[in-house]
Amino acid sequence: MDFKTSNEETKTGIYLMQEGNEEPFNIRLHLAKDILTIQEQDVICVSGEPFYSSERTVTIRRQTIGGFGLSIKGGAEHKIPVVISKISKEQKAELSGLLFIGDGILQINGINVRSYRHEEVVQVLRNAGEEVTLTVSFLKKTPAFLKLPLCEDCTCENPPHAHALKTFSGIPSDQSSGTSSPLCDSGLHLNYHPNNTDTLSCSSWPTSSGLRWEKRWVDLRLIPLLHSRLSQYMPGSDVCRKNAFQVIAVDGVCSGVVQFPAAEDCVDWLQAIVGNISGLTKHNVKKINRNFPVNQQIIYMGWVEDKEQDSVQDRMYSPKFLALRGSSLFKFSAPPVTTWDWTRAEKSFTVYEIMSKILKDNDLLDKRRHVFSVQTESGEDMFFSVELECELLIWEKAFQMATFLEVERIQSKTYACIMESHLMGLTIDFSMGFVCFDAASKAVLWRYKFSQLKGSSDDGKSKIKFLFQNPDSKSIEAKELEFSNLFAVLHCIHAFFAAKVACLDPMFVESQGTATTPGIPPLSGISCNSQTPKLKYAT
Numbered sequence: 001m002d003f004k005t006s007n008e009e010t011k012t013g014i015y016l017m018q019e020g021n022e023e024p025f026n027i028r029l030h031l032a033k034d035i036l037t038i039q040e041q042d043v044i045c046v047s048g049e050p051f052y053s054s055e056r057t058v059t060i061r062r063q064t065i066g067g068f069g070l071s072i073k074g075g076a077e078h079k080i081p082v083v084i085s086k087i088s089k090e091q092k093a094e095l096s097g098l099l100f101i102g103d104g105i106l107q108i109n110g111i112n113v114r115s116y117r118h119e120e121v122v123q124v125l126r127n128a129g130e131e132v133t134l135t136v137s138f139l140k141k142t143p144a145f146l147k148l149p150l151c152e153d154c155t156c157e158n159p160p161h162a163h164a165l166k167t168f169s170g171i172p173s174d175q176s177s178g179t180s181s182p183l184c185d186s187g188l189h190l191n192y193h194p195n196n197t198d199t200l201s202c203s204s205w206p207t208s209s210g211l212r213w214e215k216r217w218v219d220l221r222l223i224p225l226l227h228s229r230l231s232q233y234m235p236g237s238d239v240c241r242k243n244a245f246q247v248i249a250v251d252g253v254c255s256g257v258v259q260f261p262a263a264e265d266c267v268d269w270l271q272a273i274v275g276n277i278s279g280l281t282k283h284n285v286k287k288i289n290r291n292f293p294v295n296q297q298i299i300y301m302g303w304v305e306d307k308e309q310d311s312v313q314d315r316m317y318s319p320k321f322l323a324l325r326g327s328s329l330f331k332f333s334a335p336p337v338t339t340w341d342w343t344r345a346e347k348s349f350t351v352y353e354i355m356s357k358i359l360k361d362n363d364l365l366d367k368r369r370h371v372f373s374v375q376t377e378s379g380e381d382m383f384f385s386v387e388l389e390c391e392l393l394i395w396e397k398a399f400q401m402a403t404f405l406e407v408e409r410i411q412s413k414t415y416a417c418i419m420e421s422h423l424m425g426l427t428i429d430f431s432m433g434f435v436c437f438d439a440a441s442k443a444v445l446w447r448y449k450f451s452q453l454k455g456s457s458d459d460g461k462s463k464i465k466f467l468f469q470n471p472d473s474k475s476i477e478a479k480e481l482e483f484s485n486l487f488a489v490l491h492c493i494h495a496f497f498a499a500k501v502a503c504l505d506p507m508f509v510e511s512q513g514t515a516t517t518p519g520i521p522p523l524s525g526i527s528c529n530s531q532t533p534k535l536k537y538a539t
Helices: 089-095 118-126 263-289 340-344 389-410 486-503 506-513
Strands: 002-004 011-018 025-031 035-045 056-061 070-074 082-087 103-108 131-138 213-224 229-231 244-248 257-259 298-312 315-325 328-332 347-350 355-358 370-375 381-386 412-419 422-429 433-438 444-448 453-458 463-469 476-482
Touching: 011 263, 025 263, 035 131, 070 118, 103 118, 229 263, 244 263, 263 298, 263 389, 298 389, 315 381, 315 389, 328 340, 355 389, 370 389, 381 389, 389 486, 412 486, 422 486, 463 486
Parallel strands: none
Antiparallel strands: 002 011, 011 025, 011 257, 025 035, 035 213, 056 131, 070 082, 082 103, 103 131, 229 244, 244 257, 298 315, 298 381, 315 328, 328 347, 355 370, 370 381, 412 422, 412 476, 422 433, 433 444, 453 463, 463 476
C-alpha cells in the first residue's frame, strides 16, 4: 500500500503501529527527505473553521429497507466501545459527514454503553424504537484485529430481513441462535416494521444542521531524521522484531513500533529511512567541517548499538553515537552538537592504535546479524551492532579512510621498547619502514623496509618477534622487542601496512581524487541504496 514519487526520498504507505501493550492500529507513514510523518485517522468539523470534537450526537430513524443501515463490531470484551464497521450504500449519502466507519458508540438514547459488551449493545439497539440518538466519538486507535476498512468507500449491502453476521472473509455467524459476535459485523436493521415507510433523517451535533464532518489523516508524530536512529530489535536485546521497527528522534521522541505485512516492505522502508538519515548526516558533516582544520575533519558519524561488557540478561545493548574525526574515534551517549560536546565523549581512541573488523556469520556473538568489533590499544574488544549491511560497509570504508589520512599526516610514529635489557626506540616510518635506535645515543641499530618483514609473532602481553629478510644474504633475521603498550604497537604497524597497500589500490586513489573537501573523501561513498563495491584492503 505504498508508492514512490519521482523523488526517491519520498514514500507513503498505510501500515500498523503498536504502542506498549496496546493492540496495533492503522497509521499512515510519509517519508520525506528530512522528516518521517506518522498520521492517524480522525474526524474533524469542516463547516467554517475546522475544529476537533471528542464527541458528536446524531439522530437517525429506522428505514423500511435496511434498518439503520449500519453494522457494528467490538465491545467491552475487547476493552473498546462498540465500533461502526460498515455503512450501507443506501444510507452512505445521507450519513455522509455525520457518521463514519471507526466511530465508537458511546451512548444510545442517553444510555451510556461505553462498557457494554457487543451483544448487550445489539439488544439496546433492538429495543431502541424507530428513532435513535447516538453519541459517538471517532476511535483513532481502533484495534487492527477488527479489520475496519480504511476508507468510507468500503460499503456493505445487507439483506433487509437477515440478521446475518459476517466478517470480511465472508464467514457467516450462527443465524439460528440469534447471537452476534464482537469480531463480526452486526447489521443494525433490527426490529424491522413493514409498515414503517419513513425515510432516514439525521441531525448532527450540537443541534445545527450546518455542521459537517470529514474523516482525515492527521499528524500523530513528526520525527526529524537528522541524528535519529532506528531499530528492529527489542530494546537492549538481540531479539529481532518480525517485520517491524521503530524510529527514535535525537530528542527521544519515539515513533512506536511500525509493523509491516511482509519482510520486503520492512526492508524497503528501513533502507529508505537509513538512506535519508545518511544523506542528512553527510550534508551536516559538510557544514560542520567548514569550521574545522583539515586534520580535524569529520569522516563518520552515526548511531550503533554497543554491546555491554558486563551485560545483564535484559540489557545486552545500549545506543551509542560514534564519530571519526581527525586522529580519533569518539564514543558518545548523544550526538555532539557544540564544540564543548566534543570534549565530553565517553571514550576516545587514536585511530591508528585501534583495529576494526566486521564479524562474519560464524563469529557472531548472538542473534544480532550486522556487527563489527573495535580492539583498543589496551587489547579490549568492543562490539557494535548496526541495522543493515550497507551501514557496515559505510563504517568500514570510513575507518579505512580515517586511518589512512592520519598515517599520511603523521608519516611516522615512535614507541619506547626494550631489546636485550637496553632501552630502545622503534620508529615506524611510512617511507623508510622500521628503524630501531638506542634511546640514549639515538644511534640507529638496524632498519628494514616494510617489504622485508616476512612474519611476526607476539606473546599477547608485551613481546613482539619480527622476522626480517636480509636483502643481501636473503637470510631471515629475528628481532625481539618488548613494549609496555603491545596492542597499540601492533595496531599501528597494521595501520601503516594498510596505508601502504591503499596507495596501490586504484579504487582508493580514485576516491581520493573525487573528494569534496581537500584531503577528505566523501562521507557516504557507499550508501544504503547503492551497490558500490568494497575497497580491497582492510584495517
